[in-house]
Amino acid sequence: MSTLPEFSDVLAAAARIAPHATATPVLRSRSLDALAGCELHFKAEPLQRAGSFKFRGACNAVWALDEQEAARGVVTHSSGNHGGALALAARTRGIDCHVVVPEGAVEAKLAGIRAYGATLHRCEATIEARDAACARVQAETGANLIHPYTHPLVMAGQGTAAMELLASGNGDGFDAVLVPVGGGGLASGTCVAVAARSPRTRVVLAEPAGAAETAASLKAGRRITDFTPDTICDGLRGAMGAPNFELLSAHAPEVIVVEDIDTIAAMRLLWQRLKLVVEPSSAIAFAAVLARPDAFAGQRVGLILSGGNVDLGGLPALFAAGEAASG
Amino acid sequence: MSTLPEFSDVLAAAARIAPHATATPVLRSRSLDALAGCELHFKAEPLQRAGSFKFRGACNAVWALDEQEAARGVVTHSSGNHGGALALAARTRGIDCHVVVPEGAVEAKLAGIRAYGATLHRCEATIEARDAACARVQAETGANLIHPYTHPLVMAGQGTAAMELLASGNGDGFDAVLVPVGGGGLASGTCVAVAARSPRTRVVLAEPAGAAETAASLKAGRRITDFTPDTICDGLRGAMGAPNFELLSAHAPEVIVVEDIDTIAAMRLLWQRLKLVVEPSSAIAFAAVLARPDAFAGQRVGLILSGGNVDLGGLPALFAAGEAASG
Numbered sequence: 001m002s003t004l005p006e007f008s009d010v011l012a013a014a015a016r017i018a019p020h021a022t023a024t025p026v027l028r029s030r031s032l033d034a035l036a037g038c039e040l041h042f043k044a045e046p047l048q049r050a051g052s053f054k055f056r057g058a059c060n061a062v063w064a065l066d067e068q069e070a071a072r073g074v075v076t077h078s079s080g081n082h083g084g085a086l087a088l089a090a091r092t093r094g095i096d097c098h099v100v101v102p103e104g105a106v107e108a109k110l111a112g113i114r115a116y117g118a119t120l121h122r123c124e125a126t127i128e129a130r131d132a133a134c135a136r137v138q139a140e141t142g143a144n145l146i147h148p149y150t151h152p153l154v155m156a157g158q159g160t161a162a163m164e165l166l167a168s169g170n171g172d173g174f175d176a177v178l179v180p181v182g183g184g185g186l187a188s189g190t191c192v193a194v195a196a197r198s199p200r201t202r203v204v205l206a207e208p209a210g211a212a213e214t215a216a217s218l219k220a221g222r223r224i225t226d227f228t229p230d231t232i233c234d235g236l237r238g239a240m241g242a243p244n245f246e247l248l249s250a251h252a253p254e255v256i257v258v259e260d261i262d263t264i265a266a267m268r269l270l271w272q273r274l275k276l277v278v279e280p281s282s283a284i285a286f287a288a289v290l291a292r293p294d295a296f297a298g299q300r301v302g303l304i305l306s307g308g309n310v311d312l313g314g315l316p317a318l319f320a321a322g323e324a325a326s327g
Numbered sequence: 328m329s330t331l332p333e334f335s336d337v338l339a340a341a342a343r344i345a346p347h348a349t350a351t352p353v354l355r356s357r358s359l360d361a362l363a364g365c366e367l368h369f370k371a372e373p374l375q376r377a378g379s380f381k382f383r384g385a386c387n388a389v390w391a392l393d394e395q396e397a398a399r400g401v402v403t404h405s406s407g408n409h410g411g412a413l414a415l416a417a418r419t420r421g422i423d424c425h426v427v428v429p430e431g432a433v434e435a436k437l438a439g440i441r442a443y444g445a446t447l448h449r450c451e452a453t454i455e456a457r458d459a460a461c462a463r464v465q466a467e468t469g470a471n472l473i474h475p476y477t478h479p480l481v482m483a484g485q486g487t488a489a490m491e492l493l494a495s496g497n498g499d500g501f502d503a504v505l506v507p508v509g510g511g512g513l514a515s516g517t518c519v520a521v522a523a524r525s526p527r528t529r530v531v532l533a534e535p536a537g538a539a540e541t542a543a544s545l546k547a548g549r550r551i552t553d554f555t556p557d558t559i560c561d562g563l564r565g566a567m568g569a570p571n572f573e574l575l576s577a578h579a580p581e582v583i584v585v586e587d588i589d590t591i592a593a594m595r596l597l598w599q600r601l602k603l604v605v606e607p608s609s610a611i612a613f614a615a616v617l618a619r620p621d622a623f624a625g626q627r628v629g630l631i632l633s634g635g636n637v638d639l640g641g642l643p644a645l646f647a648a649g650e651a652a653s654g
Contacts (some may be wrong), residue, residue, distance in 0.1 A: 047354065
């Protein structure tokens with residue numbers, strides 16, 4: 001495989017992870033359809049193992065290692081979902097896993113990493129500290145670095161969610177598929193899968209206004225990395241990876257930039273109507289549809305709800321505040 | 328049909344509601360299996376239309392009316408889920424629906440009733456006021472009374488959830504099926520379905536300690552109705568119906584009485600691990616398993632998670648309090 005995944009890599013990933021990953025259901029809600037003015041198909045990745053789509057890419061990367069590589073274990077840095085996913089993937093193969101976690105990560109995600117038996121390495125919330133910690137673990141253990149979104153096998157694995165979503169459509173096909181974008185792993189895998197399997201379908205990325213460097217980068221034609229993220233979407237704070245930028249530039253998906261307040265409202269609706277616990281980084285895709293009704297009116301729209309790992313003690317205060325504000 | 332449903336009525340209900348109801352998924356969680364020490368299969372009725380299993384019984388009753396009866400509409404009293412379910416069922420048939428709601432009902436449930444186009448009649452929270460309001464609507468409109476749990480077609484409809492759960496087992500069968508018990512509609516339908524389809528499977532009812540009159544009634548051999556409910560499980564506060572008592576006495580299911588604090592802890596686990604928004608009246612079934620590990624150790628256990636209609640602004644405070652208490 002080159003540094004960029006191709007469709008054959010997505011197909012190989014689907015076969016490789018099938019014994020381990022959950023084929024998550026696609027949920028519908030007539031009331032949300034009516035609200036949005038289009039036909040919504042929600043791919044429910046909170047129901048994936050370890051609570052997010054990240055298990056797909058992590059599992060693909062772990063099971064693609066040869067025996068000798070696998071014996072040395074894996075290491076990654078992650079603010080949460082990829083760390084938990086890699087920890088669980090490593091456990092399915094019985095190998096060691098190290099996760100470097102910056103300060104400020106969501107507690108529910110740390111608990112997942114620990115529960116799956118990985119070794120946690122805390123570090124300061126800077127890219128330098130994170131990379132240094134990863135390098136140290138690699139030097140000490142020989143562990144394979146499984147980057148959360150630039151690794152081609154991770155991108156290929158993430159593409160399997162879109163494959164399943166497209167296959168759920170009973171042949172009618174989708175007008176658009178929406179996914180959140182942070183580092184760009186899910187966006188990349190989705191672009192590759194959709195372009196090959198359903199070229200007429202638009203891929204639309206949803207990005208928080210407080211970390212909208214993907215929209216800016218694609219517009220500028222160069223990768224912008226000098227920004228300070230400020231968003232409730234803790235999974236979407238990182239800068240897009242270099243290979244992700246290259247791949248996304250070629251596919252040129254539309255990007256919708258969403259304000260956090262709209263993401264919170266969308267999250268509330270998904271909890272209330274879909275009865276699914278989704279994290280802000282997931283709800284943003286639905287918020288994008290609600291923010292741009294004209295772009296999707298009457299269309300058949302697939303959304304990948306990416307994960308559901310939230311701190312129940314913290315987020316609900318937002319709901320309560322939102323409820324008070326909306327009367 | 329007599330006043331008690333038979334298995335043929337459950338089969339007829341399954342056929343009658345199939346065009347309207349959702350065949351909800353059965354969810355699994357390895358981490359919850361490990362925690363409970365048994366194999367858990369969660370029938371996810373929060374994903375049912377109108378957010379609870381109640382749609383099954385309401386839909387069955389509405390579509391069993393002949394044209395002349397249907398033209399007069401339907402009326403019921405309900406503190407929430409049955410009201411919303413009947414409102415939606417009536418809408419699927421294009422007929423009028425009246426719901427008498429006592430003061431103190433959960434706002435999320437009232438919103439559902441209104442959203443589905445039913446006429447809401449508020450009354451005081453006494454049985455006398457409720458029955459008087461229902462009688463008044465019946466006298467004025469000729470509407471058919473669809474009682475939330477004593478109506479035999481409602482009981483038969485509720486039995487379809489257990490039918491689907493049993494069918495999901497790939498022929499291996501369940502050692503036990505757990506359902507919450509309040510008025511006894513779901514419990515009755517489940518007993519009828521399980522006895523006919525899988526006689527070796529135990530039916531176990533979960534009942535809140537603050538409204539444990541089913542356990543007391545079955546033990547005493549007479550229906551106890553003089554109690555003041557005090558439980559967070561707003562769907563389980565009512566006294567068991569007379570026909571429900573008759574049917575349950577014949578089937579003699581085990582009853583596990585659960586404290587609210589354990590139900591809240593179980594609800595939190597289901598939100599966190601299963602990523603499903605469940606209401607307290609649903610989580611109690613899982614709490615019953617956790618409260619009595621010896622009774623289910625190593626077994627294959629089905630649980631009907633009955634609904635997910637909660638006020639997001641209110642319940643989360645409980646989670647936060649629970650989180651603080653548990654460190």
